[in-house]
Amino acid sequence: MEDTKYKNGDALDFIMNMSSVPSKLPENLELLRTRVLCNNDAPQHTDTIQYSGAYAALGVDNSLRLDNFCKNFKVEVKKLTDEIIEFDMIGIDPALANAFRRILIADVPTMAIERVYIANNTSLIQDEVLAHRLGLVPINADPRLFEYPENAGDEKNEKNTIVFKLHVRCPNKIGQPRITVKSGELKWLPNGSELLGENRKPNAGSQTSFSCSQDSIPQFSDNPPRPQYSDIILAKLGAGQEIELEVHAVKGIGKTHAKWSPVATAWYRMLPEVVLLKDVEDELAEELKNKCPQNVFDIEDFGSGKRRATVKNPRDCTLCRECIRGGKDWEDRVALRRVKDHFIFTIESTGALPPEALFTEAVKILEEKCERVITELS
Amino acid sequence: MEHGSFSDQSKSTFSLVDEDHTFANSVRFTLNQDPRVTFVGYSIPHPSDNRVNIRVQTTGDPAREVLKDGCQELMLMCQHVRSTFDKAVSDFKIKAAKTKTVDEDSDDDMDSE
Numbered sequence: 001m002e003d004t005k006y007k008n009g010d011a012l013d014f015i016m017n018m019s020s021v022p023s024k025l026p027e028n029l030e031l032l033r034t035r036v037l038c039n040n041d042a043p044q045h046t047d048t049i050q051y052s053g054a055y056a057a058l059g060v061d062n063s064l065r066l067d068n069f070c071k072n073f074k075v076e077v078k079k080l081t082d083e084i085i086e087f088d089m090i091g092i093d094p095a096l097a098n099a100f101r102r103i104l105i106a107d108v109p110t111m112a113i114e115r116v117y118i119a120n121n122t123s124l125i126q127d128e129v130l131a132h133r134l135g136l137v138p139i140n141a142d143p144r145l146f147e148y149p150e151n152a153g154d155e156k157n158e159k160n161t162i163v164f165k166l167h168v169r170c171p172n173k174i175g176q177p178r179i180t181v182k183s184g185e186l187k188w189l190p191n192g193s194e195l196l197g198e199n200r201k202p203n204a205g206s207q208t209s210f211s212c213s214q215d216s217i218p219q220f221s222d223n224p225p226r227p228q229y230s231d232i233i234l235a236k237l238g239a240g241q242e243i244e245l246e247v248h249a250v251k252g253i254g255k256t257h258a259k260w261s262p263v264a265t266a267w268y269r270m271l272p273e274v275v276l277l278k279d280v281e282d283e284l285a286e287e288l289k290n291k292c293p294q295n296v297f298d299i300e301d302f303g304s305g306k307r308r309a310t311v312k313n314p315r316d317c318t319l320c321r322e323c324i325r326g327g328k329d330w331e332d333r334v335a336l337r338r339v340k341d342h343f344i345f346t347i348e349s350t351g352a353l354p355p356e357a358l359f360t361e362a363v364k365i366l367e368e369k370c371e372r373v374i375t376e377l378s
Numbered sequence: 379m380e381h382g383s384f385s386d387q388s389k390s391t392f393s394l395v396d397e398d399h400t401f402a403n404s405v406r407f408t409l410n411q412d413p414r415v416t417f418v419g420y421s422i423p424h425p426s427d428n429r430v431n432i433r434v435q436t437t438g439d440p441a442r443e444v445l446k447d448g449c450q451e452l453m454l455m456c457q458h459v460r461s462t463f464d465k466a467v468s469d470f471k472i473k474a475a476k477t478k479t480v481d482e483d484s485d486d487d488m489d490s491e
Binding site for chain 2: 070076087370378
């Protein structure tokens with residue numbers, strides 16, 4: 001079969017590689033395609049040109065071919081701690097960058113306290129307020145080891161529930177100072193609910209039905225489930241007051257309730273680009289340097305007493321536009337732009353998963369969404 | 379769920395449940411980049427419905443196949459993003475570990491002096 005070698009992709013490659021097909025846009029259009037111009041009054045050219053045939057009249061192909069994407073896409077990690085990752089994502093459309101951000105906030109699962117069984121609460125803080133406060137405590141437990149509770153019907157077993165208990169009493173003595181109850185008082189119960197013994201209603205069943213202890217899960221042997229921070233204040237107790245309760249943490253996503261969101265925040269900004277259109281020298285250079293609250297500019301000496309402004313830290317620019325204030329002159333000297341396909345991405349984890357794992361999970365979730373739609377269409 | 383016509387399969391509206399801007403906007407992006415697509419857009423008819431409608435019109439290929447290809451493309455892009463990111467992170471960790479040991483070595487030197 002001779003025809004097989006002229007598959008769609010090959011033919012397209014052949015046409016695109018012909019010398020008469022311009023592969024580049026003229027400089028002025030390329031600027032508008034890749035940069036947001038941050039003018040004094042308003043930003044301009046903020047949209048991305050997505051349509052494949054947008055430059056058809058110029059003979060330039062704007063379609064995205066996977067090999068091109070793979071060639072241009074880059075990730076540079078700038079900062080990585082247990083809680084925060086900052087990285088540059090270069091060569092990606094905002095549609096995808098935003099999808100990752102949205103998934104990080106609303107679709108990556110974590111464990112959070114969902115049910116609170118209060119046996120005794122004589123503190124000032126009401127049951128429902130206490131339950132709400134408990135819900136917001138970040139739990140350090142890998143959600144990948146658990147299942148969604150919906151999968152098991154109503155059963156609360158060792159695969160979908162983590163049980164903690166909290167029992168604090170303030171001694172009833174004269175001169176007893178108030179006690180602060182902190183999240184560190186939540187004690188993990190690997191064997192499930194202990195409320196059964198205390199339950200006096202004859203028809204009430206056990207709160208959980210664990211078939212084995214969660215102790216046996218190897219990942220928990222050196223890192224048992226616990227509140228991520230042990231110093232979150234839950235309540236205060238006066239003399240003679242007592243709180244006794246049990247909580248069940250289950251797997252969920254931020255879309256349902258923000259307590260399941262794995263990130264404190266996840267955000268991105270486009271890389272600022274500061275360009276000096278004219279040479280800015282001597283007093284003007286000094287003025288420009290002092291205008292910028294972020295210290296973006298520096299002054300360079302180039303002998304014979306001449307000094308010229310240079311752009312030192314464009315990344316620090318917040319686009320406050322202070323430097324292009326003060327009339328048309330300044331607007332002609334300095335250009336503030338943003339690079340449309342360069343994202344400075346920051347993820348702050350609440351602790352259940354390290355921030356780099358969160359991003360990987362987010363990308364996986366988008367893949368799963370695609371897969372689901374493909375199977376639905378097939 | 380697909381709303382289209384039997385006679386002309388090149389134009390269809392797909393109604394997806396349990397999806398939102400996250401998926402619809404991404405797939406709109408990949409479809410827009412596909413030269414076979416003449417029009418693609420999405421809408422969320424009501425904010426309390428978990429549903430998006432994605433409209434796809436093509437130059438002749440069945441819209442269903444083109445949408446499937448768009449999803450496929452998006453998936454491949456995601457896989458590339460993931461592998462690139464994982465590599466960048468591990469490189470960064472190795473580099474950080476190296477500079478740390480170098481620092482410790484220089485500390486040792488200071489002690490011995």
